[in-house]
Amino acid sequence: MLAHSQMLRASADVTSQPLDARAITDPAVDPLLPAGRPLISFVDAVLFRATRLEDTRREVLDAVGESGLVDAAGVIANFEMMNRIADATGMPVGKGTLKRTREWRALLDLDRFRHEGG
Secondary structure: OOHHHHHHHHHHHHHHOOOHHHOOOOOOOOOOOHHHHHHHHHHHHOOOOOOOOOHHHHHHHHHHHHHHHHHHHHHHHHHHHHHHHHHHOOOOOOOOHHHOHHHHHHOHHHHHHOOOOO
């Protein structure tokens, strides 16, 4: 989640898109992104196999159209694939990365997740 959330932050910075990244880990926070809430709900539904998957898919389709839905599904699948590779190989989060991202991890409360090798 650390690398993916930093990619989102970098993308928002490059495009001058306002972002409240706390929405990644706190559903009560508005992400400030176009279609942000339905997209976050869709991510959660896909990853946690929620019974609301069909509903969230429809919400994303209504918010961003067919190509946006396909893009969102592709991004979710790619990030999940990268996570599985990192987990399967035991890839640790490096000490330098942990040091550089201290404030970011605190903002998102990411340290509640296990970071191997730090």
